[in-house]
Amino acid sequence: MLKSRLFTGLLVVLLVSTFSMLVMAEKNLTIQGSSTVLPIAQRAAEAYMEKNPDVNISVRGGGSGNGVAALIDGATDIANTSRFLKNKEVSAAVANGIYPVPHRVAMDGIAVVINSSNPVEDLSLEKIKAIYTGQITNWKELGGKDQEIVVVSRDSSSGTFEVFEELVLDGDKVVASALLQASNGAVAGVVSEARGAIGYLGLGYLSPSLKAVKVNGVTPTNATVASGQFPIARPLFMFTNGWPKGLTADFINFILSVEGQKLAEEQGYVPLF
């Protein structure tokens, strides 16, 4: 009786100690933020962990705003964002003793997509703005069929929406009757289903079931986004607290390496070089 108890006790001690040693031996890195940067961070983290088995990287989405909030709270090592910091966020960070440093990790183009049955090929930025603010409501005004335009937009706190609002809407409001969808995938789903729909999404989400229109005569491709010709493009960032050191620096260098950029391209983004 006593013997077996002793044995169990010993076993528990052994298990706990090996487990804690395992945990201590690992180097941890946490990454949080934009769902647009998520696929790059996820893929890069997998490749990095394969090479460095003692490193444990946890990658979470949640949106640019949440990533920055976590960085400000000191809850994450790297914040992924699909936009630059807002003034409010910078002052909140500084007040908390955090100095966010941006690292551009890739480029992302926002393509404007329509249903594949729609004959329209080319839209100017002004026309897209007129559609999204509700001034143009029928495709026949744009040389298409006599069909009501179904405006599809992203939830107003997403990074994609913020960039679209800044680059296309120029501070005007999206028409209230726009369909709000909570992800790039949901936008793709609605636009491929509704014949009169128009939506916008990251270049990585383009698929044969959607038709990407030319904007100001420029087709959205990796080359036109990287060269700056395509008008609705944005850089993607990873923010760190101060200049990165140790593991954080090593990981960011990995993403900026030829191999890392190749991974980003494989995920449907536009590499920096």
Add this chain to the structure above:
Amino acid sequence: MIDWKKKEKIVKTILFIFALSSIIFLTGIVIVLFNEGFPIFSKVGLFQFVFGQDWYPTHEPPDFGILPLLLASILVTVGAMVIAVPIGISSAIFISYILPQKIKDIVKPMIEMLAGVPSVIYGLFGMRILGPFLQDLFDLPTGLTALTAAIMLGIMALPTVVSLAEDAISAVPKKFRDASLALGGTRWETISKVILPTATSGMVTAVILGIGRAIGETMTVLMVAGGAAVIPRSILRPLRPMTANIAAEMGEAPVGSDHYHALFGIAIILFVITLFFNIMADLASNRFKKKVSGK
């Protein structure tokens, strides 16, 4: 050896703690909800918040008016009840009075299983099958409309309505039925003049809980209602119920911002509405219990 009295006491304490925990959780939720949501009421005013017609939470300057969202929730819930109540009540009557006991024992659990289907599956069905079908049927610009959401919510509320209404009908004492039949009433007369009037308040409970299920449902309406924050003008137009709005925007709303507080503000309104319906359901079920016990 512990004597049985002590044992009893220990068991009693443990059960008491467990019973208390749900009250603690509820209180905690209410406190958090009001704590996080109240700042928006003091900022824009409760009246402006509930009856404001524009929802532009991230625009500069922002608009926090939830009337379009509130009306959308009400519209899809009413629509769902128009579908679920007649089908649900008649199914309940059919199951409890017309089906033989053996088949009833199979059918009722099957209907209750409908309640166990995850809401995202209803959402997928509505999005990929019902939506495109309605789009073609009515030649709509998009199939994601109030009607699509109402039909899906109606189907989802059905098991609640059927199951509780059937319970209510079964709870009518057998002697009521026997008396009616003995007096020469036909089966239909017995159902329509004796059973249903007795079971009314029980069925009201069923309907109210069905309403609660429909108004609080989130994933399905997020997927099938379309998401347009406009005051609904037609059931064939997209709209955005309150729950869908919270789910879509909470993920990326910065903690502590006005937008964040506004989403909690919507949650408070939603909570108050469901609380009201739950209290109503409780009152109705108490009345029903009194009625069937014959007091």
